[in-house]
Every structure is written in structure tokens, then in C-alpha cells.
Amino acid sequence: MDAGGSLSTSNQTQPRHPLHEQPLHRRNSRQNLDRFIPNRSAMDFDFARYMLMEARKGKENPVLSSPSKEAYRKHLAEALNMNRTRILAFKDKPSTVDLMFPETSSCVNQPKSVKPRRNIPQTSERTLDAPGLVDDYYLNLLDWGSSNVLAIALGHTVYLWDATNASTSEVTTIDDENGPITSVSWAPDGRHIAIGLNNSEVQLWDTTANRQLRTLRGGHRSRVGSLQWNNHILTTGGMDGLIINNDVRIRSHISDTYKGHHREVCGLKWSASGKQLASGGNDNLLYIWDRSMASSNSPTQWLHKLEDHTAAVKAVAWCPFQGNLLASGGGEGDRCIKFWNTHTGACLNSIDTGSQVCALLWSKLERELLSSHGFTQNQLTLWKYPSMVKMAELTGHTSRVLFMAQSPDGCTVASAAGDERLRFWNVFGNPEASKPAPKIIREPFANFNRIR
Template sequence: MIPSNTEIRYSASEDAFNSLGLLLSAPAPISESTKLISSVQTTSPSKIIKSSRSSPDRFIPTGHSVSTFRMLSPGPKKASADNDNGSPRTSKIMPKTHESRIAEALGFDRSANVFIYQKAPFSARSKLSDDQFHLSFNFSTSKAIPKRPVSMQPIKVLDAPNLRDDFYTTLLAWSSRGDLAVGLADNVYLWNNIDGTTQVPEDFSDQFVSSLAFSYHGDILAIGRVDGMVQFWSKGEYAPRLELAHAGDIGCMAWRPKHPLRSKSRNDLLVGAHNGKIYYYEIEWTSSSANARLLKIISNAHQEQICGLAWNIDGTQFATGGNDNFVCLFDALRLDKPKIVWQHFAAVKALAFCPWQKSLLATGGGSHDKRIRFYHTHTGALINMIDCGGQVTSLTWSPTYREICATFGYSFSDISHRIAVYAWPTLKLLVSIPAGHPELRAIYAVNTVCKNENGENVGGGTIVVAASDETVRFYKMWEDERGSIASGGGGRAVRWEGVFGSDIVELVEGIDREGNEKIR
């Protein structure tokens, strides 16, 4: 149960989002390509509906079970509650400017500013278009750049037989050392560019894999299984060093980012269980031993299965998503109750903190929600929202662009894409990658950020997608160069120091401004 004194943010005002919108036209479908085998390269670089384990969030049909699924599913209805007229679903964004929403989130009363040396009142700026307002507020323009091309085809496809088509699993994990872990039935396989594919020894469990997670330094792989067991492995070893038992299957796990002053051998791990509990462990991992200490069992956040877990970039906050349609936000130093609880309209699996603004959290709802919401985690304010028309299965912020990538699974709408990239904060649709064929869905996706010998992030321009046709696909979405965060909104490159235009506010908000980096 959620504590009675916990602040719960309902989305009653979300009907306002449905009054204005931008039509997202479905891209032309590409021809279906043949199934590729391992490591084959391609040629080019509001009613609240309670989710249940029998809902589309629980099971997404594969090609050979479509007829069975159609007998069980409610079938295509007269669109959802937010689209009763039967028209194609549109992508809806708030009519306010981004600066107005940020001001509200931070508690600033912009109309109360008395030191304004101009004839027109400050509030009159809200009549300008978003682009005009951005430029008049605190931006300085630079020359326009062409819209960056993104290939509709994956740059690599790996065959993944027995990859489970289940919304409630996280069967991909990416290591900061460049290893990809994939859970196939009861086995786990590792892949990287140098060694190719290797298998984690399989003689230690016959239970299906339900979740995977690499530690911050990439030296520990946690494997969660449907019987509640979590195994801890080190690459190259032939047996798990540690096993922890829980009740029910483990759908998600999340390692806490390392604090620079903390010993490298100590790692914190969140484990999300089927019974709605979150287990907080400290894992001590040395070159020859491993031990676990249970720090906390969080049992007052969710009443049903934990679907998603995510830490912010410095490990001061984490978010949890559940099958009870709630997202809970915790401060890492106060685990007795959630700081804020946000209600959604379906199970929430997709959670992503912005890597260059730690107070910005994106959440993605399941098949009866289909929305991506953006929250300010210090105040709990809803900054923006977009109706995507599909079950959101993952969210990934770009480390080098002010953009966010979403993948989609089950959908009743006419939106045909399964991968999309949106600009922040305009939420303009920049990239739309279609499914190729109607039954193909994205189950989950991870980013490919690695760390170099100095501990600095490198890469991150490619996302890896687990697909319902038992393949794992690599898509090049962004350039990998560091040193700037670029804006992809309409091909215009704008430069300004920071996000809020204030060193003090950005220090409080956790804006990443290390070195000479500029957000542009």
C-alpha cells in the first residue's frame, strides 16, 4: 500500500492535452526483409483501465499464435477513450512554451517579475511561437544545419531463437565494457564486436531468464529468473558467485551509478519482484569473493509486479514502475516511502532519467496508456506529454543530442512505427522507423554507451532492440562524438550555456556542464 501521506499526482488535467495536437503521418512501409542469422551485417550504416497479466501488456502475439490471440483479445475497438471519433491517432503536446512549463515546475511566478525594462509585459511572450520564444528568451542562433539522416535499416541483426515475446521481461543488458547480454529461454549469451557470441555456462538453472543487468563498471552480470532466483556472474567464470532467492519472477533490476568516493568493490542493486516488492541490496564484489547484504525491502510502493526500475545519473533518486499503473519516485537517502507517486493508465515499464538533466524523468505507459510523460523530479510537476499511439516498451535519452528514443510494442492505432525519436523540448517527431510488417514489435531496447580507460562515457549513438521476430537489431540513431549536446529540432542548431539560463538553477537541477561541454 502507498503511505497515506505520500503525495500522489493524478493526471486529471491530461484531457487538456487532447484538445491540441500534431498529426503524425504514418511512414510508408518498407519491404519485409528475410530473417538474418547471427552477426550478419546489413548494407546501410479517461478511464483508468487496470492492467493485468492477461492484458496486451502481458502477452504480445508472435506470428504463429495470431489466431489464438485474436480469440482472446477484445479486438480492434472504436479507438481508445482519448480518440472516440475513430480518426487516426495524433501526437498531442501541451500548448504552453517549454520555458513556461519549466517556470511552473520550479515554482517561479514569471508574471510577478517587476524588474522588466520593456514596454510589453513579460507574459505577452506566451503569444509567440515556440521557436520565436526560444530565441527571444536566452538562445543565440548559429547557422542552420541539415536534418541528420537516419537509416531505416538496422546496421546489424543477430538471430535470437527463443527470445521471449513478453512485455514484463528485460532480456537485454549492455555493459559499459561493450558486452551485450541476451536472455534466450533459460540461457544467457554474451556478444561483442571482438569475441562475437559466447554463452554463459548453462548447467546452473533450467528456469527461464526474465531480466538482466550489468553493474556500473560492467564487471558483474545479474541474471533474474522466473522462479525468483538472481544469479551474479563475472565474465569468463564458469559458475555464479552468488545467488539470491525471491518470491515470483524477477522482471527488472537496476544497478546504482557509482559514487566517486565509494569503494569500487561495493555496488547497490535494486531488484523488482512479481509480488510488488523492491529489494535493495549492497553487493560486495572483489577479485575472488562476493557477498550480499539486504539493506531494505520496499513494500509500500506497488501492489502488483514491478515492471521498470531506473536511477538518475548520480544515484540520488530512482523511479519504479508497476503493473498497478503507478510510478513512484524515491530519494536514495529516504527509502521509507516514495517522495512522489504518479498515476498512469496502464503498466509502466519504460523509465529513463535524462543523462544531462538529472531532474528530468521520462515515463512510458503500456497498451492502455500509450503516452510518454516528462516529469520534474524535484517538484513532481508534469512538464510535457505526448500521445504516441503505441505501447511504450523502452525509452532512451541520447547522450549527445537533446532527443529521446522510444520503442513500441502492441497498438490498436494506425501508427505503424516501432522506433521513434523525438526532439526535446518541442517533442517534434524526428525519426520514424516502421515495423516492416504489421506483427513486428519492439520488446525492449538498450543504449550502447561505454566507458574508456579514464571512466568517461563514449559511444551511445546506437540502440539495440529486441524484436518479436526473435532478432536483436542494432540501429544507428545519433553520432557518437562527445563535447556537445546537439538539438535536432527542425534542423536548427542553437547554442546557449545550459538549459535554464542560470548557473545557480542549473547547479541545483543537476545540469551536466562538465569541462567545456555546451548544449547546442
């Protein structure tokens, strides 16, 4: 395959290696320079209006011109520096004295205390081959752990890519009877990983020791397509519509069961506080569950049942700077990103993106939201919140961008698509210098070795 993701004639018979890096093809700096964009801040709109109106007056009333009026016009033009021919400006405006308010002229060109706009690269920084990636909207096959290692499921095998040294390793390969792999999720410690299977089971692995610790059984009746950790609780979502909290520290691991969805659960996200869970399903429903309301005796006690989407809800993301703000994205028949107040259940805003919303990620550094999409552009779109103005559109994938994962420092986003390519984008800028290192939580998994 070439860097664009399409099959080339010379490479069709060559073997494809998982997570093999593809060569970068930079755009020519002279491409796409087909137009000038005026600098509005450097334009003199008063002058422009004067020139346009004078030209119009001269054409409409040529007989009304008189020597006195002509002398006045020349004097005014000299005073206001209007003996110019250009109306549009394409460079910074030079310093001028404010003739209307000369006492304030010293402040006219003082620099404003605005944050400089950062450069957002329009091409991916790195591209890896991902042969065998299952093109299934309802699965979750990509995750980036706190130890800076990316996990991706390709068919029946889970691979790890270490971002610190670009090394690749294999966790496990599942046999045909139990596979393929339908979901992966790193535990908070960045060492243990959960692997959801097509046969309804979930395996827990220690990636440092490279060994399986236990298998969670008996909760689901069909494939487990979504996984989400909440400290020592592993929440699983299945094609059977069930959501199950599994306490991995104890032998009888099922602690809570949430029943609301009547089709496959494809999106799961815990809030930063660990008190609320958002779940999206193939039934077009979005639920908000409160941990304090969960009980095995009352499994249907959701906090909010949200029915505004008109297609499957896979993309769900909690806002990092406002605890009760949730973003959700709808599938091909919906195409909308919606924002919710999870305390009241109110829909705060809805944006029609024009294409299937596959995944959502909030920036940890700025008030920005990144979305990935399907047909027709298969792009990633960066939005400014709350105005929802598009800041950038990142293209390169040739099929729908099903999965996204964010690096621990919040800068880089990895995207995986149906074109069997894994791309890395430096979309969120540079991390804060004073940002503390992520906390490593190891104690909840101390009992793994004693549980089978």
C-alpha cells in the same frame, strides 16, 4: 528466417543459431520518391502572392484594365524580376539585391550559424537472429555493458555479443526448474552481470572468469523481472510488487525494501546521481524513491506516487542533461510518453504516441529521446526534446519492440522484438571526440569471491 523476420519456406526446417547475423537488404535509392517537397526557404512569397492576386483580378475585372495600368504592371514586373512562371522553388534561391532595403543587401545571403542536420539511417546496420526470445512485455532481457558487450537472455540461456569483434559466447543455461531467465543487467564495471530468474533468485556472474560468484535469495517470492545497479547496490523488482536494494559486498545482502506497488515491478532506473529511483509497475503506477528516505523500518516512504498513466509503466528513463527530469511510457491502454519534474512530482508534458510504449532511451549527445513501440507499426521513434517533433521513424521489426539498449559511446541502439530479431541502429550520430572514456569501477566487487 529471412532478414525481415518472417519465416521463409526454404529455411523453416534449418536450425537457427543465436546471434547469427542476417544479410542486409538495402532499400533502392529510387524507392519512395513519389512527390516533391518544396524548399520554403527558397520561395519568394511576395512574388507568389502577386502572381495569384493579379491572375484573380484579371478574371474578376477584365474591363478595368487600361493602357496606363498595363504599362505600370510591366514596369513593376521588370523591376522586381517578376517575368517568371514558377511560384514553387525546388532549389536554393540565387543571390539577389534587396530592392526594398538596398543598404542591407550585402547581408541577405550571409550563411547562418546553424548546426548542420545529420543523416539518420532509416534501416538497421546489422540484424542478428534471437531464437527463443520471450515475448513478455514485463521482462528486461537486454543490456549493453560498459565494456561494449551486449547481453541478451534467450529462453534459459544468457548470451554475450562483443561489439568490438562480433564474437558470441554463452554465460550460463538455467535448468527448467529455475528458469526461464527474466532479467539481465550489467554491473558498472562491465565485467559482472546479474541474472534474474523465474524462481525469485538472482545470480551474479563474473563473465571474464566465466564462473558464478553467488546467488541472492530470500528477497522475493516470485520472478525477478527488473534489475538496476547503483554502484555496489543491485536493486531488484519482482512480480510480488517488492523492490529490494541488495548490497553485493556483504553476506546479508538485503539493505532496503520499498513497498508501494501491488503488482509486478517491470521498470527500474536510478538517476545519474544515484539518489533517486524511479519504478514503474503493472499497477499503472510510477514511484519516485529517495535513497535518503529508505529504511527497513519505513519501507513505504516514497517521494512521489504518480498515478497519471492508465496502463503498465515499463519504460522509464532519466534525462542525462537535466537531473530532475524523468520520461515514462505507458502500455497499450495508455500509449503516452510523460515528462516529470521529480523534485515537485509535477507532470510537465504528455504526448500520445498512438501505440504501446515499450522502452525509452535518451541520447547522450543531443537533446533527443528514442521510444520503441508495439502494434501497429512496431517502430522506433526519435523525438526532438522539448518540442517532441518526430525526427525519424525506424521500421523493420515485425512484432513489438520490447527491449532497447544503448552502446557505451551513445551512438548505437540495439533493439530486440517479439519477432526474435536483434537489430542495431546508428540513430544518435557520432560520439564527441573529447568525450572521456567511461570510468571502470572494480572495487565494490572485490568481495564477491569470499561470499556464498
